[in-house]
Amino acid sequence: MSVLHIGLLLLASFFLLLALSVPVSISLIVSSLITVSTMLPLDLGTFVACQKMVSGVDSFSLLAVPFFILTGVLMNTGGIAHRLINLAKVLVGRIPGGLAHTNIVGNTMFGALSGSAVAASIAVGGVMLPMEEEAGYDKKFAAAANVASAPTGLIIPPSGILIIYAVLSGSSVVGMIMSGYVPGILWCLACMAVAYIIAKKNKYPTSERVPAKVLFQYFVDAIPSIFLIVIIIGGICSGIFTATESAAVAVVYTLFLAMVVYKSIKLSDLPGILRDACETTAVIMFLIAASAVMSFVLSFTGLPTAIGEALLSVSDNKYVILLLINLLLLVAGMFMDITPAVLIFAPIFLPVVTSFGMDPIHFGIMMVMNLGVGNITPPVGSSLFSGCQVSGIDMEDMIKPLLPFYAAIFVALMLVAYVPWFSMVIPNMVMG
Numbered sequence: 001m002s003v004l005h006i007g008l009l010l011l012a013s014f015f016l017l018l019a020l021s022v023p024v025s026i027s028l029i030v031s032s033l034i035t036v037s038t039m040l041p042l043d044l045g046t047f048v049a050c051q052k053m054v055s056g057v058d059s060f061s062l063l064a065v066p067f068f069i070l071t072g073v074l075m076n077t078g079g080i081a082h083r084l085i086n087l088a089k090v091l092v093g094r095i096p097g098g099l100a101h102t103n104i105v106g107n108t109m110f111g112a113l114s115g116s117a118v119a120a121s122i123a124v125g126g127v128m129l130p131m132e133e134e135a136g137y138d139k140k141f142a143a144a145a146n147v148a149s150a151p152t153g154l155i156i157p158p159s160g161i162l163i164i165y166a167v168l169s170g171s172s173v174v175g176m177i178m179s180g181y182v183p184g185i186l187w188c189l190a191c192m193a194v195a196y197i198i199a200k201k202n203k204y205p206t207s208e209r210v211p212a213k214v215l216f217q218y219f220v221d222a223i224p225s226i227f228l229i230v231i232i233i234g235g236i237c238s239g240i241f242t243a244t245e246s247a248a249v250a251v252v253y254t255l256f257l258a259m260v261v262y263k264s265i266k267l268s269d270l271p272g273i274l275r276d277a278c279e280t281t282a283v284i285m286f287l288i289a290a291s292a293v294m295s296f297v298l299s300f301t302g303l304p305t306a307i308g309e310a311l312l313s314v315s316d317n318k319y320v321i322l323l324l325i326n327l328l329l330l331v332a333g334m335f336m337d338i339t340p341a342v343l344i345f346a347p348i349f350l351p352v353v354t355s356f357g358m359d360p361i362h363f364g365i366m367m368v369m370n371l372g373v374g375n376i377t378p379p380v381g382s383s384l385f386s387g388c389q390v391s392g393i394d395m396e397d398m399i400k401p402l403l404p405f406y407a408a409i410f411v412a413l414m415l416v417a418y419v420p421w422f423s424m425v426i427p428n429m430v431m432g
Contacts, residue, residue, distance in 0.1 A: 010035040083225055092105050111150060113226075115159050141198060155184035155372060158250060168347070173242075179427050183369055186412045325353070342367060
């Protein structure tokens with residue numbers, strides 16, 4: 001079989017299984033075995049696939065994933081959101097459309113701590129949307145601002161997907177983690193710019209001035225939560241612990257914060273929290289193991305090379321190729337969750353971009369940002385669904401108010417894609 005026929009067989013079998021509602025991880029394994037069986041005996045292909053599944057998750061760096069997941073679950077149930085919202089309100093509440101800005105900044109801070117876009121849209125949006133509606137904000141605009149800003153938690157560390165990409169690509173875990181700060185803040189500012197323009201046009205009210213005593217109290221209440229980022233980044237940069245070890249430190253600190261400082265989690269709550277974290281970890285780890293099988297099939301069949309040659313045959317201009325990759329990732333993100341999409345497309349596109357000198361870290365944050373947009377677009381955007389659920393608005397009615405946010409986020413994405421400084425400035429400072 002030619003490489004083209006092999007690629008078509010792999011894609012056709014994979015998407016057929018997805019259309020039949022087969023779980024993504026099982027679809028990855030079965031489609032890979034179907035494809036590799038055209039070149040190897042089925043028993044040998046199955047044996048190699050099992051080996052690849054084990055080696056795919058046999059990584060010290062991946063230990064950070066379950067720890068950061070547990071940190072996120074502790075954050076979600078530990079009453080962190082209200083304190084961060086109060087701080088965001090005093091920081092940006094006086095800007096036109098202050099409550100919408102509070103929602104956006106609250107999502108950014110909470111998402112950065114919890115690492116979950118869905119958790120941010122529910123925890124912060126659940127508090128802010130009723131307040132905005134009561135203040136006279138258009139309900140659809142408020143919901144759109146909540147949804148659009150939720151994925152910043154996928155980009156700003158601690159982010160499990162950045163660690164997964166770093167392991168997959170062989171990049172520096174520390175460099176990959178550090179690369180998310182500026183693009184994540186850029187996404188936040190893009191959403192705030194749209195909210196500001198719409199708020200000025202519609203004359204939405206600002207928050208009342210907060211007395212200095214109350215402002216100080218909000219700040220003090222939020223310091224322990226925000227200090228988690230200082231501990232993680234400070235510990236990594238100073239060499240006190242590795243990026244993987246920082247995840248374990250984050251769990252210990254968050255648990256102390258929730259049980260001792262805020263007293264929002266009881267000892268009896270821990271079994272349920274641990275169960276939730278274990279279930280999420282099992283799903284992600286099995287997905288990583290399954291993707292290792294597809295990565296083997298891709299490399300064995302030479303598909304990435306063929307795809308790279310096809311892209312390079314379209315144009316020899318790296319900027320045109322980069323635009324094509326961005327558009328392909330945006331479309332893929334509309335139909336796939338971010339983790340399987342990264343696991344599938346990173347081995348395909350990484351050789352292409354490195355061939356014209358793009359740093360793997362730069363490409364990684366560009367890819368995650370692209371697929372993060374898919375988190376808020378139909379038909380399978382998880383943050384879009386959660387935002388619709390918490391606001392009580394149908395998905396069809398959410399698309400129009402989201403359009404200006406999509407446009408602003410796309411501009412931010414193009415800046416990150418074409419200007420390496422945004423993603424590389426902090427990694428270069430840290431790693432030298």
